[in-house]
Amino acid sequence: MIPLTWYLALSAVLFTIGVVGVIVKRNAIQMFMCIELMLNAVNLTFVAFSSYFGDVTGQLFVFIVMTVAAAEAAVGLGIIIAIFRNRESLDVDDASVLRL
Amino acid sequence: MSDVLPSISQLLFVLFGAMALGCAVAVVAQRNPLYSAISLVGVFVSLACLYLTLQAPFIAAIQVIVYAGAIMVLVVFVIMLLNVEEEVRRPLRLRYLVPVGVLLAAVLVGEAAFMLQLGNYAAYTPTMPASSDVGLTASIGTGMFTKYLLPFEVTSVLILMAMVGAITLARQGRTPLLAAPGNVTEEPAALTAGGDVLLKPGDTAATGRAFAREQIRTGDAAAPSEVSREEGER
Numbered sequence: 001m002i003p004l005t006w007y008l009a010l011s012a013v014l015f016t017i018g019v020v021g022v023i024v025k026r027n028a029i030q031m032f033m034c035i036e037l038m039l040n041a042v043n044l045t046f047v048a049f050s051s052y053f054g055d056v057t058g059q060l061f062v063f064i065v066m067t068v069a070a071a072e073a074a075v076g077l078g079i080i081i082a083i084f085r086n087r088e089s090l091d092v093d094d095a096s097v098l099r100l
Numbered sequence: 101m102s103d104v105l106p107s108i109s110q111l112l113f114v115l116f117g118a119m120a121l122g123c124a125v126a127v128v129a130q131r132n133p134l135y136s137a138i139s140l141v142g143v144f145v146s147l148a149c150l151y152l153t154l155q156a157p158f159i160a161a162i163q164v165i166v167y168a169g170a171i172m173v174l175v176v177f178v179i180m181l182l183n184v185e186e187e188v189r190r191p192l193r194l195r196y197l198v199p200v201g202v203l204l205a206a207v208l209v210g211e212a213a214f215m216l217q218l219g220n221y222a223a224y225t226p227t228m229p230a231s232s233d234v235g236l237t238a239s240i241g242t243g244m245f246t247k248y249l250l251p252f253e254v255t256s257v258l259i260l261m262a263m264v265g266a267i268t269l270a271r272q273g274r275t276p277l278l279a280a281p282g283n284v285t286e287e288p289a290a291l292t293a294g295g296d297v298l299l300k301p302g303d304t305a306a307t308g309r310a311f312a313r314e315q316i317r318t319g320d321a322a323a324p325s326e327v328s329r330e331e332g333e334r
Contacts, residue, residue: 001228002113005216007154010117012212014124014143016205021128023201029133029179033140036171037124040147043163051154056234056243059159060251063240066166067255071262073171077178078269084182 007048014041028080028090032073039069112153119146133179137172144168155228156235 018041021034043062050058080090087094123142130136144167151160233239244252 002110002153004228006113006117007150009212009216010120010150012216013121013209016208016212017121017124017128019208020201020205023204024198025128027133027184029175029184030127030130030136033127033133033136033175036140036167037127037143040143040167043159044147044150047151047154047156047159050234051156051232052228054232054234056239057248059156059235059240060243060248062159063162063244064251064255066162067259070166070171071258073174074262074266075269077174078266080178081182081270090182090184 004048004052008045011041011044026091026093028092032076036069039065109153116146116149133184137176137179141168141172155232158235158237158240
């Protein structure tokens with residue numbers, strides 16, 4: 001069978017790619033998608049541990065993480081739309097102050 | 101049979117893991133946000149396949165429905181709505197950000213490799229049970245509505261808050277928030293002309309202003325001040 005460490009290593013690499021994306025990208029929507037990527041990497045860890053230990057708690061937590069991700073998507077995209085309406089740009093360098 | 105099955109599962113892991121990694125790299129490497137979104141759908145689908153190999157069919161289905169279905173449709177809709185063109189390559193304000201990011205990534209990968217490689221896993225290496233009902237919908241539902249009922253309810257409150265917040269943020273007409281006496285920038289042309297007032301149904305702010313203007317014009321002094329004050333407070 002597949003060792004548990006394979007899943008953990010894959011999850012770590014996926015999370016790292018997400019971190020690099022958030023740091024490097026300047027487009028707000030792409031940064032948002034990289035955050036989703038990080039959430040998914042953590043979900044993979046949860047599901048892997050849950051399956052290998054035979055405990056359902058990890059998968060319940062994944063369910064809640066997905067709910068939070070959906071809420072984050074709604075609010076985050078609303079913020080992105082508001083920023084774009086005010087600045088005509090999605091570049092986060094243009095949104096360097098908090099006031100609209 | 102028993103020596104064939106592990107190799108098949110390893111093959112599936114390598115296949116979907118490589119697909120997830122490639123799509124994840126594409127998410128970061130693409131400069132067009134739409135291509136990034138499509139690559140991210142690839143990551144989600146391959147992760148759902150990995151969940152299936154982990155005997156978690158419920159989470160795999162939810163992954164496809166919620167992530168690849170709902171969230172990515174929302175993201176693609178916003179990309180289309182805002183008509184985002186390709187990222188223009190312009191000088192970064194923080195020039196050292198890319199090296200810092202790469203360094204941070206190297207540290208993270210090194211840390212993970214250290215923990216996975218040098219950790220004492222010889223003492224306890226769990227093996228996945230051949231068949232279990234952990235990932236089935238029934239066991240997840242049982243756990244969610246008995247032991248973890250409070251987190252579930254809190255999550256529903258969170259969803260409600262997010263709904264209200266998203267509607268507030270993305271609302272087009274922001275007159276109730278920003279309309280102050282000196283802040284009204286656009287007046288309907290029919291009002292400033294002073295002639296017959298053309299009112300659209302549902303245009304409550306314009307109706308109120310037209311009513312106040314009409315009261316002022318006819319000389320009724322008591323009513324217009326009330327109306328205009330109420331409008332000013334809004």
